[in-house]
Amino acid sequence: MAGLKYMSGFGNEFASEDPRCPGSLPEGQNNPQVCPYGLYAEQLSGSAFTCPRSTNKRSWLYRILPSVRHKPFTPMSCGDLTENWNEVEPDPNQLRWKPFNIPKSSEKKVDFISGLHTVCGAGDSKSRNGIAIHMYTCNTSMIDKCFQNADGDFLIVPQQGEILITTEFGKMMVEPNEICVIQQGMRFSVDVFGETRGYILEVFGAHFELPDLGPIGANGLANPRDFQTPVAWYEDRTVATGYTIVNKYQGKLFSCQQDFSPFNVVAWHGNYTPYKYNLENFMVINCVAFDHADPSIFTVLTAKSTRPGVAIADFVIFPPRWGVADHTFRPPYYHRNCMSEFMGLIKGHYEAKEEGFQPGGASLHSIMTPHGPDVDCFEKNSTAVLKPERVAEGTMAFMFESSFSMAVTKWGLDTCHRLDKSYYKCWEALKNHFNPNWKPSSK
Numbered sequence: 226m227a228g229l230k231y232m233s234g235f236g237n238e239f240a241s242e243d244p245r246c247p248g249s250l251p252e253g254q255n256n257p258q259v260c261p262y263g264l265y266a267e268q269l270s271g272s273a274f275t276c277p278r279s280t281n282k283r284s285w286l287y288r289i290l291p292s293v294r295h296k297p298f299t300p301m302s303c304g305d306l307t308e309n310w311n312e313v314e315p316d317p318n319q320l321r322w323k324p325f326n327i328p329k330s331s332e333k334k335v336d337f338i339s340g341l342h343t344v345c346g347a348g349d350s351k352s353r354n355g356i357a358i359h360m361y362t363c364n365t366s367m368i369d370k371c372f373q374n375a376d377g378d379f380l381i382v383p384q385q386g387e388i389l390i391t392t393e394f395g396k397m398m399v400e401p402n403e404i405c406v407i408q409q410g411m412r413f414s415v416d417v418f419g420e421t422r423g424y425i426l427e428v429f430g431a432h433f434e435l436p437d438l439g440p441i442g443a444n445g446l447a448n449p450r451d452f453q454t455p456v457a458w459y460e461d462r463t464v465a466t467g468y469t470i471v472n473k474y475q476g477k478l479f480s481c482q483q484d485f486s487p488f489n490v491v492a493w494h495g496n497y498t499p500y501k502y503n504l505e506n507f508m509v510i511n512c513v514a515f516d517h518a519d520p521s522i523f524t525v526l527t528a529k530s531t532r533p534g535v536a537i538a539d540f541v542i543f544p545p546r547w548g549v550a551d552h553t554f555r556p557p558y559y560h561r562n563c564m565s566e567f568m569g570l571i572k573g574h575y576e577a578k579e580e581g582f583q584p585g586g587a588s589l590h591s592i593m594t595p596h597g598p599d600v601d602c603f604e605k606n607s608t609a610v611l612k613p614e615r616v617a618e619g620t621m622a623f624m625f626e627s628s629f630s631m632a633v634t635k636w637g638l639d640t641c642h643r644l645d646k647s648y649y650k651c652w653e654a655l656k657n658h659f660n661p662n663w664k665p666s667s668k
Contacts, residue, residue, distance in 0.1 A: 229396055231453035235435060235500070241395070241457040242287075242492035249492035255285050264491055265291045269393075271408055271432060271497040282408075282432060284495025286393060289461055290485055292412075298472055298479040305342040305640070308350060308357065308376075308476025310632035313639070317594055320633065321648040324585030325641060327385070327420040330364035337363050337388075337415035338372055338471055338478075341425075344637040345567065345589060347629035350376035350476050353430035356538050356627050358567050360587075361423050366416040370469040371487055376476065377429040379407045380526065380540055382623060384571050384585050386421030390414070392499045393490045395455030401571055402621055404540070405501040406433055406526070412470065412487050413499070422585050424569045426625045431537050433526040441510060447525045451506040454498045462486040504621060509546045515553050520624065530628060541624040543575070548616040555616070556606050559597030565631045566590045566624055573620025581651060582622075586643070592630045599651035 232239050242249045249264065251257045256266045264287040271282030325342070328335045340363035348355015361381075371391075381388075387400040392413040399405045401423075407413050409432075438445060467482040502525070510522045520541055528537045548555050568575075570584045581599075582588060590596040598606070638644060 229398055230456045231397075231501075232456060233450050233453060235449035235452040236496055237454075238494070238496050239454055239498060240494035243457045243459050245459075246491045249287055250494060251287070260287055262491060264288060267291050269410060269495075269497060271410070282495075282497040284394075284493055284497040286490045287492040288393075289459070289489035289491065292487065294485075295470060295481045295483040298470075298474075298481045301471070301478045301480045303478045304339055305634075305636045306359065306473070306478065307343045307634055307636075308346065309634075310347055312635040313633070316633055316638060317591055319588070319590055319594055319596055319648055320637075321582065321588040321645040322586050322637075322641070322643045323645055324583050325360050325362055325422060325587075325643055327362045327422050328364055330420070334365040335363045336365045336367045336370070337361055337417070338367065338370070339363070342636050342641065343634050344587065345631040345633045346427075347627070347631045348429060350429045354537070355429040356625075356629050356631065357427040357429075358625055358631070359425040359427065361425060362421070363415075363417055364420050367414045369464050369466070370471065371412045371414045373412045373470060373472045374407070374409060374427070375472055375474045376409070377427050378409050378432055378528070380426040380428075380433060381405050381407065381423060382425070382569065382571065383421070383423040384569070385423070386417055386419055388421060388423070389416040389418075390499070391416070391458075391488055392455060393488060394493055394498050395458045397453075397455050397499065397501050399501050402505060403501055403503045404525075405499065407499050408432060408497060411499055414488070424587070424623075424625075426538055426540060428528040428538050431528040431530070433528050433540070436521075436524045436527045436539075445508050445510055446522075447502060447507055452500050452502050454500045457490060457492050459489050459491045460486050461489060504542055504544060507542060507544050509544055511546050511548075512550045512553075515551050517550065517553060517555065517558055520557070520626075532628075535628050537627060537629070539624075539626045541626055543617055543620070543622040543624075545615065545617045545620065547613060549613045551611055553611070554606055555609075555611075556598045556602050559595065560590075561593050561595050562590070563592060563628075565592055565627045565629060566596070567627075567631070568622060568624045571621040571623065573617065573622075575617075575620065575622040581645065581648070586645075588648075589631070589633065597652075600654040600656075603655065
């Protein structure tokens, strides 16, 4: 959207005020007796007060009316949004979904909230430890309505259609091949411009951060300067018919009414903000000699658990890059993993399965469930001439990887009617190439 401005950096101490109200940020203190322009001061805390400085997250918002002025919350329908991981029996099989259906606007108006569908997850928002993966499929903008997730952070991956997200901190336009993160408690509304689809990774009890680089050094992967945070923007709008706040709390949805827009923050400062990132800016690290590096080298963001090196969830991408490894089977290797791997495709064709895995679809390879290249990929790449070549050109696949053993919902296994029950067949034609008479070639 032309005219939108952003501030650069990841986890910075930002400060922003709407240019219509110069001097609206108090000077020298957070909570003056009387704020400039008669505003209210409100702190939004994303961490415990006593967290170490390196992990302490909070922002101060200076708003026309405080968030507390609303009618009581009442329960509302959750639709296909759930945190019930025991709806159906566990399924350890390799799972793949065809592109999820987007409702036609001519048939039914569906906004971002009513278009949320939980595919899988684990853990518990009450104990603040877990993960959920959702799809959103919608065709209508949210009108006089906003969403707040009291349970955790949303990492949103648009696949079809750009989304304009209005937050208490300002506005962000997020297009396919970009991502955004709306952190716990931040109110936002989503405008769409046609049939729209995407993926959401939700984490309970942790915030996303950049992965440690170790021996890679000071630079590489997702560089902090490429993350963008919106600048302050407000509307002083009375809504006589009622403005709806939808609150996701302990896995359920609740709504309340107020008579004004919540996007009334004239100025703010702090390090607890929404942000977006363009995946094209990812600086790819890859093997330049032999063998296949583990996909952790493609980690964009991680939500760490309390165990060192183990994530509640990693967001990993498979971007366009050069493949140059000698004497190597270059596609992803066959694998059984102590982590769960949920994959989606934004565009193009994923290298290990060029057929069947489609943009807007997904796959789930659960803990210790075998997976790897299909038969066509294996045969082709076992005999390919190993010259430098571009890999995944025009493609962007991604993975939500988690240490949790995720359960699939009834919607994911049944109601969505998108599960590809023939997925296992892509490996059935793998041949036995064992030759007991094989001898090493003489050098």
